[in-house]
Amino acid sequence: MENSALPHIEYEVPVMFFDTDCGGVIHNLAYLRFIETARTIMAGQMGMRLAEMAAEGLYPVVLRSEIDYLSPGKFGDRIIVRGGVSEVGRVRFWVEFEVVRGEDGTVLAKSRQSLALIRMPGAKPERLPAEWFRART
Amino acid sequence: MENSALPHIEYEVPVMFFDTDCGGVIHNLAYLRFIETARTIMAGQMGMRLAEMAAEGLYPVVLRSEIDYLSPGKFGDRIIVRGGVSEVGRVRFWVEFEVVRGEDGTVLAKSRQSLALIRMPGAKPERLPAEWFRART
Amino acid sequence: MENSALPHIEYEVPVMFFDTDCGGVIHNLAYLRFIETARTIMAGQMGMRLAEMAAEGLYPVVLRSEIDYLSPGKFGDRIIVRGGVSEVGRVRFWVEFEVVRGEDGTVLAKSRQSLALIRMPGAKPERLPAEWFRART
Amino acid sequence: MENSALPHIEYEVPVMFFDTDCGGVIHNLAYLRFIETARTIMAGQMGMRLAEMAAEGLYPVVLRSEIDYLSPGKFGDRIIVRGGVSEVGRVRFWVEFEVVRGEDGTVLAKSRQSLALIRMPGAKPERLPAEWFRART
Numbered sequence: 001m002e003n004s005a006l007p008h009i010e011y012e013v014p015v016m017f018f019d020t021d022c023g024g025v026i027h028n029l030a031y032l033r034f035i036e037t038a039r040t041i042m043a044g045q046m047g048m049r050l051a052e053m054a055a056e057g058l059y060p061v062v063l064r065s066e067i068d069y070l071s072p073g074k075f076g077d078r079i080i081v082r083g084g085v086s087e088v089g090r091v092r093f094w095v096e097f098e099v100v101r102g103e104d105g106t107v108l109a110k111s112r113q114s115l116a117l118i119r120m121p122g123a124k125p126e127r128l129p130a131e132w133f134r135a136r137t
Numbered sequence: 138m139e140n141s142a143l144p145h146i147e148y149e150v151p152v153m154f155f156d157t158d159c160g161g162v163i164h165n166l167a168y169l170r171f172i173e174t175a176r177t178i179m180a181g182q183m184g185m186r187l188a189e190m191a192a193e194g195l196y197p198v199v200l201r202s203e204i205d206y207l208s209p210g211k212f213g214d215r216i217i218v219r220g221g222v223s224e225v226g227r228v229r230f231w232v233e234f235e236v237v238r239g240e241d242g243t244v245l246a247k248s249r250q251s252l253a254l255i256r257m258p259g260a261k262p263e264r265l266p267a268e269w270f271r272a273r274t
Numbered sequence: 275m276e277n278s279a280l281p282h283i284e285y286e287v288p289v290m291f292f293d294t295d296c297g298g299v300i301h302n303l304a305y306l307r308f309i310e311t312a313r314t315i316m317a318g319q320m321g322m323r324l325a326e327m328a329a330e331g332l333y334p335v336v337l338r339s340e341i342d343y344l345s346p347g348k349f350g351d352r353i354i355v356r357g358g359v360s361e362v363g364r365v366r367f368w369v370e371f372e373v374v375r376g377e378d379g380t381v382l383a384k385s386r387q388s389l390a391l392i393r394m395p396g397a398k399p400e401r402l403p404a405e406w407f408r409a410r411t
Numbered sequence: 412m413e414n415s416a417l418p419h420i421e422y423e424v425p426v427m428f429f430d431t432d433c434g435g436v437i438h439n440l441a442y443l444r445f446i447e448t449a450r451t452i453m454a455g456q457m458g459m460r461l462a463e464m465a466a467e468g469l470y471p472v473v474l475r476s477e478i479d480y481l482s483p484g485k486f487g488d489r490i491i492v493r494g495g496v497s498e499v500g501r502v503r504f505w506v507e508f509e510v511v512r513g514e515d516g517t518v519l520a521k522s523r524q525s526l527a528l529i530r531m532p533g534a535k536p537e538r539l540p541a542e543w544f545r546a547r548t
Binding site for chain 4: 161
């Protein structure tokens, strides 16, 4: 899915009861939380020092989020989020992630998001540092 | 935004501290929770008896969700979700919602989602009851 | 439950699928979210201008929270949070809330929490303004 | 904190933006989510096959939860949950957890919870299997 020359991650999420609903499946919002967790951990690996950046008022923010729900996940499934940066512009970058059931490789959800680096207060976009988007070797 | 001949809603959400993050703004996932709340309340108004349906294994499920984040919302803002059903197919329907700051009408986020009526277990889509989509007068 | 001479509230919470889990009941953490919502709305009624206070670095914070889960709530139940301030000290106050099923009055959960008014950064407690704790008539 | 002859765990939680609030600190409800995550992972290590149990209608449920918030945690802190089973009765057991900042060992929150094993529907407590509470060596 991801361009392997760009940063990517594979992250296993422990699924909790609070991630499921009374329909017996993982709730649609939980998938976006799983993806945000994987994306944030990847950001650290990319060299974003999020806590220091936050102290200066710099935040990566989601501009757009798309997700397709393909198959229901359940409590007890081994849930893996995999994907990474798919495209990099001057002030915006795109990430693509799949949420996969580890036991059989079924893709449960696929998402695409665009993000920018914003300076608060004022929400002004900053130029993206090129070094974040170098592939790790 | 919504076709006024189709069901729609305007719903004010009380914004809590847990809806915000340390960037001082409403978190991206909270908007989707706000929209889900408005959509679920609208579903009741449309005649979906969700608790009875759930007891029979019938659930409305989100198939795809798109959201654009346009402007940051803050704790203390009066947050209004407005929108409704925009299109109805045989087994799938679409909803469109805006999240608006009540004080000045600024649109903070715009979303479009498709849903189906699913019978669990098995996740088979059911034909949508036409009476749900009659406009209320 | 609450001392009627002190501020109190009765608040109906719309229960969402994301408040339930695959056990078919409302999740234990959701009750605390319901209580926080009622407590925050009551705070506004008490005269706490939370957004203005936050802009100055003043926050009401929970110091201790106790909750007993007495009976399981379900999707479709009419959930009412009722209670209020039970005791006021110099820098700390206590609130007590019950979460009740509206249909039959069953108490699903009972909680007691203590809070203080904290100035950030530094987390120093401030003297509580007496006017917050006057009963509304 | 925990009786070392009883099951226990030490678990590092990745802190996300959605765990914090506009006060710049980790939100009080997030600590309880962190503890639930550690407790659920420990349950698996204790031999609770939660997904199989859920399929049979057996769930560990929280009966009572107490938490003291001692010091504010922040985004960027290394958050460790440590603790375990502290007492075992016939149908009820207790767990105690601390949430600690890894950088300096500061205890941010301390909690005590009691749980039972419940059969749904009906919410009847079951006798606790003794083998769950044997210490791992």
